[in-house]
Amino acid sequence: MAEPEPGFRRFVESRSTALLRTAVLLCSGDRGAAERLVRTATTKTYLAWGRIRRPEAAEPYARSVLARAALGRTQPARPAPGAPGTLTTAALGPEDLARLEDRLELWPYLAGLPGLQRAVVVLRYHDGLCDDEIAQVLTCSRRVVTAAAADALAVLRQQGGDA
Amino acid sequence: MPDPVGELLGRRMRSETDDVSLGPQLVPHIYADAVAARRRRRIVVSAGGGLVALVLAAAGAVATLGSRQPATTSAPTAPAIRTTTPATGSVQPARPYQWASTLPTDVSPQVPYVSHGVLFGPGFSYAIPSGDGGVVGRVRDGVVLHQFGTPAMATPYVVVSAGSARARPLPPPVPGAPGGAALSPDRARIAYGGRVVEVATGRTVARFPGDEKSVFGWLRPGIVYLDARGRARLWRPGTQPRTLPIRVSGAPGDGAVLLDTVRRSCGRVVEVSRTAILTTQYQACDDADPVGLSPRGTVVLTRGGQAVDLHSGHRAAVPIPLIEAAARGQVAWEDERTVVFPVYSRGGSRVRFVRCTTSTGACTLAGHSMRSYRSEFMR
Numbered sequence: 402m403a404e405p406e407p408g409f410r411r412f413v414e415s416r417s418t419a420l421l422r423t424a425v426l427l428c429s430g431d432r433g434a435a436e437r438l439v440r441t442a443t444t445k446t447y448l449a450w451g452r453i454r455r456p457e458a459a460e461p462y463a464r465s466v467l468a469r470a471a472l473g474r475t476q477p478a479r480p481a482p483g484a485p486g487t488l489t490t491a492a493l494g495p496e497d498l499a500r501l502e503d504r505l506e507l508w509p510y511l512a513g514l515p516g517l518q519r520a521v522v523v524l525r526y527h528d529g530l531c532d533d534e535i536a537q538v539l540t541c542s543r544r545v546v547t548a549a550a551a552d553a554l555a556v557l558r559q560q561g562g563d564a
Numbered sequence: 565m566p567d568p569v570g571e572l573l574g575r576r577m578r579s580e581t582d583d584v585s586l587g588p589q590l591v592p593h594i595y596a597d598a599v600a601a602r603r604r605r606r607i608v609v610s611a612g613g614g615l616v617a618l619v620l621a622a623a624g625a626v627a628t629l630g631s632r633q634p635a636t637t638s639a640p641t642a643p644a645i646r647t648t649t650p651a652t653g654s655v656q657p658a659r660p661y662q663w664a665s666t667l668p669t670d671v672s673p674q675v676p677y678v679s680h681g682v683l684f685g686p687g688f689s690y691a692i693p694s695g696d697g698g699v700v701g702r703v704r705d706g707v708v709l710h711q712f713g714t715p716a717m718a719t720p721y722v723v724v725s726a727g728s729a730r731a732r733p734l735p736p737p738v739p740g741a742p743g744g745a746a747l748s749p750d751r752a753r754i755a756y757g758g759r760v761v762e763v764a765t766g767r768t769v770a771r772f773p774g775d776e777k778s779v780f781g782w783l784r785p786g787i788v789y790l791d792a793r794g795r796a797r798l799w800r801p802g803t804q805p806r807t808l809p810i811r812v813s814g815a816p817g818d819g820a821v822l823l824d825t826v827r828r829s830c831g832r833v834v835e836v837s838r839t840a841i842l843t844t845q846y847q848a849c850d851d852a853d854p855v856g857l858s859p860r861g862t863v864v865l866t867r868g869g870q871a872v873d874l875h876s877g878h879r880a881a882v883p884i885p886l887i888e889a890a891a892r893g894q895v896a897w898e899d900e901r902t903v904v905f906p907v908y909s910r911g912g913s914r915v916r917f918v919r920c921t922t923s924t925g926a927c928t929l930a931g932h933s934m935r936s937y938r939s940e941f942m943r
Contacts, residue, residue: 409598
């Protein structure tokens with residue numbers, strides 16, 4: 402079977418694990434779905450390989466395809482119904498944080514989030530993207546990203562704050 | 565200003581995914597998808613400049629290619645299972661594929677499996693029309709096969725009869741229903757796509773409660789599935805589902821045992837009652853962390869490369885390729901003590917099957933090497 406060009410192979414061999422880890426989080430721990438997402442994202446990246454001029458631009462491109470494909474599995478990039486960012490935003494004390502650390506079950510938490518909120522927290526807190534970059538990746542406004550992150554964290558704060 | 569809750573979440577996400585690594589098949593699949601997608605695009609582009617008839621012909625070729633080599637396949641949802649890190653002190657061949665060739669040759673796998681687009685069953689083979697598929701399990705008169713295809717096939721689940729090697733379609737999944745399928749312990753019914761279907765007649769006998777996300781398995785006490793909120797649920801058709809307070813990582817057989825992830829690198833084997841009461845059978849961390857379980861739950865495969873008999877306490881070292889296959893969900897149990905699993909050549913182009921006895925750790929080569937195009941799903 403023919404093989405793709407060396408540049409693409411180097412990209413796949415060096416960055417697939419990172420993409421797979423992001424995909425596993427975007428799929429709430431579903432490894433099979435995550436592998437399919439990675440395959441979709443890398444295939445689209447290969448089709449765009451001629452347009453991706455710099456090797457370092459390949460990963461952001463693939464990550465963008467990955468996140469949007471994950472969002473497509475759940476819902477379009479729009480905020481959840483209701484006013485965004487209206488849940489509790491009270492700061493947690495050290496005891497609350499310790500309680501939250503004990504209680505936090507990552508996969509049920511991620512699975513319970515709407516797709517947009519899940520994508521935002523994964524890109525922000527796992528991949529380390531800033532809100533402007535996330536807005537670009539998800540093709541939505543920065544305000545939507547900020548509100549989605551606030552709502553996703555509010556769920557956690559509630560867990561930490563509940564005695 | 566840094567948000568401590570966000571930082572906590574980031575730390576947890578990194579710790580939960582830092583043992584996620586690529587399986588041996590993912591990179592070859594990525595290359596195959598990429599090459600096939602570019603080939604399809606070239607066909608369409610070259611046809612676009614020609615006559616309408618030529619375009620139609622190219623579309624036919626694209627459709628054919630699409631069915632044989634899908635870029636984004638619709639595979640069954642599998643439970644997420646962590647990839648293990650090989651431990652020292654157990655059999656760890658540097659090159660599993662070459663290691664397999666040094667083993668004494670034995671009969672081919674005695675369980676149905678798919679290799680290179682062909683379903684191999686007891687005494688028959690069946691070329692899968694879509695080119696790819698996965699085995700759901702054996703039934704009275706054949707094998708239930710999940711055919712993969714892009715776009716998703718209308719009737720992805722079929723019963724391939726052992727005698728005639730012909731496929732009988734089962735009803736289509738409910739639109740929007742999640743993936744995953746499981747046969748009942750008596751092999752008479754199958755749960756998939758929001759339905760419970762009688763295998764012999766194809767009649768839908770029950771509908772899922774509507775909150776399911778993926779089906780893990782069908783144990784004696786009931787069907788175990790993950791709901792939309794990420795909770796494990798136990799459901800007997802005709803009753804209300806009950807929540808299981810565990811994080812299921814596997815429901816491997818027809819008995820009443822589940823693998824539960826207690827926390828990172830720690831797991832346990834629990835027995836489930838009809839009323840969702842859990843009894844811990846085995847619990848351990850690190851090298852003793854369970855990654856595989858025999859169908860009736862009497863033998864545990866551990867992350868460190870041991871097979872532990874829960875009844876007698878007997879332990880035997882098993883090869884690390886077996887543990888790696890268990891972590892990928894690719895181990896098939898021929899009986900309560902014998903496993904078969906695939907090992908791949910470098911690049912994943914060829915596959916050999918290895919059979920091991922868990923009570924001794926002794927292994928044989930199960931049949932000859934074969935071309936490998938897709939993962940071998942064996943049940």
